[in-house]
Amino acid sequence: MIIDHPLLGPRDAAEFIYLGDACLIDRPDWQAEDAADAYHDYGYIRDNIAGPMQELWYHEQGDRSWLVVTRDTLTHEITAVELARDVARARGRSK
Amino acid sequence: MRYSALRILKEGLTGNKGWKPVWREPEPKAEYDVIIIGGGGHGLATAYYLAKEHGITNVAVLEKGWIGSGNVGRNTTIIRSNYLLPGNEPFYELSLKLWEGLEQDFNYNAMVSQRSILNLLHSDAQRDAFIRRGNAMFLAGADAEYATADQLRAELPFLDFDNARFPIKGGLFQRRGGTVRHDAVAWGYARGADSRGVDIIQNCEVTGFDIENGVCRGVQTSRGPIRAKKVAMCVAGSSSRVAATAGMRLPIESHVLQAFVTEGLKPVLPGVITFGAGHFYVSQSDKGGLVFGGDLDGYNSYAQRGNLPVVEDVAEGGMAIMPIIGRARLLRSWGGVMDMSMDGSPYIDKTHIDGLYFNGGWCYGGFKATPGSGWCYAHLIAKDTPHPVAAEMRLDRFKRGHMIDEKGQGNQPNLH
Numbered sequence: 001m002i003i004d005h006p007l008l009g010p011r012d013a014a015e016f017i018y019l020g021d022a023c024l025i026d027r028p029d030w031q032a033e034d035a036a037d038a039y040h041d042y043g044y045i046r047d048n049i050a051g052p053m054q055e056l057w058y059h060e061q062g063d064r065s066w067l068v069v070t071r072d073t074l075t076h077e078i079t080a081v082e083l084a085r086d087v088a089r090a091r092g093r094s095k
Numbered sequence: 096m097r098y099s100a101l102r103i104l105k106e107g108l109t110g111n112k113g114w115k116p117v118w119r120e121p122e123p124k125a126e127y128d129v130i131i132i133g134g135g136g137h138g139l140a141t142a143y144y145l146a147k148e149h150g151i152t153n154v155a156v157l158e159k160g161w162i163g164s165g166n167v168g169r170n171t172t173i174i175r176s177n178y179l180l181p182g183n184e185p186f187y188e189l190s191l192k193l194w195e196g197l198e199q200d201f202n203y204n205a206m207v208s209q210r211s212i213l214n215l216l217h218s219d220a221q222r223d224a225f226i227r228r229g230n231a232m233f234l235a236g237a238d239a240e241y242a243t244a245d246q247l248r249a250e251l252p253f254l255d256f257d258n259a260r261f262p263i264k265g266g267l268f269q270r271r272g273g274t275v276r277h278d279a280v281a282w283g284y285a286r287g288a289d290s291r292g293v294d295i296i297q298n299c300e301v302t303g304f305d306i307e308n309g310v311c312r313g314v315q316t317s318r319g320p321i322r323a324k325k326v327a328m329c330v331a332g333s334s335s336r337v338a339a340t341a342g343m344r345l346p347i348e349s350h351v352l353q354a355f356v357t358e359g360l361k362p363v364l365p366g367v368i369t370f371g372a373g374h375f376y377v378s379q380s381d382k383g384g385l386v387f388g389g390d391l392d393g394y395n396s397y398a399q400r401g402n403l404p405v406v407e408d409v410a411e412g413g414m415a416i417m418p419i420i421g422r423a424r425l426l427r428s429w430g431g432v433m434d435m436s437m438d439g440s441p442y443i444d445k446t447h448i449d450g451l452y453f454n455g456g457w458c459y460g461g462f463k464a465t466p467g468s469g470w471c472y473a474h475l476i477a478k479d480t481p482h483p484v485a486a487e488m489r490l491d492r493f494k495r496g497h498m499i500d501e502k503g504q505g506n507q508p509n510l511h
Contacts, residue, residue, distance in 0.1 A: 001402055014404040018394045018509060020348065043506050044346045044437045044493040048335035050397045073349070073395045076402070 003069060004081050008062060015061035021046055022054035022068045025088050050074055056084060098202055117282065118289035123296050126322040127155045129476060130314060131329055132301045132337060134158025136167035136277075136462065137454060138329035139284035140469020141476070142293045143201065148470070149477035152292035155323075156285075157316060159300040163281030166332055169399075169431035170462040171354050171388050173367050173378065175212045175272035176237045179228045182487035182499035183440055184235040189484050190467025191237070191271060197466060203283030205276050206381065211366035212272030213242070215254070215416060217261045221371055225267040232269070240268040253363070253419045261372040261415055272367060274378050280465055304341040304451065311341075311451035327452040327476050332432035333397075334455035341448060345455070346437040346493060348508040351396035351430045352388065352459045353405055357423040359383030368416070375412030377420075385423060387413060391433065391459070393509045400430040433459050438492075439511030440499035443471050443485045452476055453490065458511055 001013035028038035050073055057067045066084035071077065096102075096115060106113050129145060131138045134156045145151045156162070174194050176187035198205050216225050229239035243265050244256055256263045285295055296318070303315040304326065313322035330337045335345050364379040377387035389409035392401040406428065413420055436442065436456035441464065443454050454472045457464060471482035481488075487499055493506070504510040 012404075013394075013402070020395070020508070040494050041344075045344045046335070046346070046348050047344060048348050048395065050336055050349070053395060055395065071394075073397050076396065076398055 001076055006081055006083055016057040017060045019056040022056050024056055117286040118295050121294045123318055123321050128153040129325045130323040131156045131327045133329035134162035135165045136281050136465040137468045139281055140465050141472045142288040143284045144469050144473035146288055146291035146293055149473055151477055155294045155296055157299045157301055158297045161297050162285050163278055166431045167281045168278050170277055171386050172274045172277045174275055174463040175269055177232055177269045179231045179501055180499055184231055186467055186484040188235045188237045190464050193466030201283045201287040205279040205283050207275050209271050209273040211268055211270045214267045214369045215263050215371045216265050217372045222265060229267055238271050242266050242268055253417055255416055255418055306448055310449040325450050325476055329454045331434040331455045331457045331461055334434050347456050348395050348435045349397055350391045350433050350435045350509055351401045352391050352433050353401040353428055353430045354388040355428045356384040356386050356426050358426050370412050370416045373412040391509055397432055399432055435508035437506045438498040438500040439502055441488055442490050443488045444490045
């Protein structure tokens with residue numbers, strides 16, 4: 001697979017480390033009433049989508065950026081690649 | 096119809112006209128006592144043991160494609176019980192004991208061959224870890240045998256003992272481990288279940304569950320609704336997809352694992368050999384092909400095919416321990432979809448919905464577990480209590496802090 005890095009252009013997927021579902025960006029509030037349950041779901045429960053899925057890839061053998069890659073788990077086709085930083089900020093993180 | 100040498104002789108003398116299909120192709124009934132979703136090895140084994148051990152014969156096995164079309168026909172056929180943790184090892188030892196008596200039990204030739212499995216070790220720390228694991232195996236009644244490098248040199252002279260990066264310092268044998276003809280396992284269980292009255296219904300995809308007031312009353316299928324007192328999921332690889340139709344989210348990711356076979360060679364490997372410094376395991380089939388595999392591709396996939404970097408990585412692992420295979424040509428490679436669980440261990444459990452049971456999360460160790468999984472799942476379905484050796488394989492173990500993490504990798508499924 002080729003991942004079209006937003007800064008570096010097309011790169012071999014073997015340069016990356018795969019973390020998993022991009023929902024891992026959305027860390028729960030540790031002070032919330034239901035924090036224990038929320039962290040259990042965050043840590044252990046996955047949608048495990050068959051089809052287009054947003055996922056986190058880390059460019060370890062490159063610029064060490066985290067990317068959000070939209071990839072179809074049925075065909076391995078990649079349709080979008082974004083910097084995870086931009087995605088997280090768009091969701092209201094680290095403002 | 097029982098199979099025997101006498102039967103073969105008789106059929107041979109009468110033109111082989113007496114052989115019949117070994118399972119029926121029934122239409123689904125309106126209602127069953129138990130529906131098992133998934134006609135793979137585990138589902139068929141569950142049906143077989145439900146009928147044989149618990150007398151529950153009003154059972155249907157619903158299979159989307161044809162039986163044995165999933166991972167029971169796509170694995171590297173290895174059986175073993177060389178685990179460490181108390182939540183796992185007694186279960187896998189029960190499974191290995193069932194393998195040992197399986198062919199007599201279901202009167203079918205599954206070519207169970209206890210040709211041994213050898214885990215190579217490459218460092219002093221790894222020697223300590225392997226000897227500890229061997230002792231844990233003894234505690235569960237399994238066999239284990241430590242071999243020094245000198246002993247291995249005599250037995251397996253072709254290994255690359257003096258490899259500069261990963262010298263072979265010894266190994267841990269389980270002599271009772273080995274290989275099995277995998278398709279025959281599905282067929283043998285199917286025949287045994289069918290002859291006891293179980294309906295095996297192929298080309299019947301489950302599309303939803305009938306859940307009324309928190310109780311599962313049956314399933315919707317591509318061949319119409321079927322009612323049941325109990326419904327048991329057994330669809331590893333597709334667990335999340337099927338469970339989602341019941342509104343469940345699971346501690347599972349689906350990943351692709353590749354396997355490979357070379358052209359047929361003269362006998363060279365006496366048993367199964369695994370590399371301790373990378374990830375590579377290999378055996379030789381009775382036809383002569385070297386059957387081997389390695390790591391997952393590492394990303395979520397339902398595609399049943401992998402990519403080339405893993406092919407290269409696996410081949411390098413093989414070359415690191417046995418350079419003699421370097422000239423062998425690869426005949427086929429294929430991929431299977433694994434239910435990778437969050438700690439590398441499986442689930443055999445009830446769900447929060449009454450009458451709905453779950454079996455999955457086998458990672459890439461499901462084949463060896465087939466008899467034990469069927470045995471324990473049938474026990475759970477029949478008695479509504481977990482079998483003692485599978486009592487820790489629960490869906491809620493992360494919430495309770497009781498992970499069964501053999502490799503100590505944490506909640507990262509692609510590392511297990």
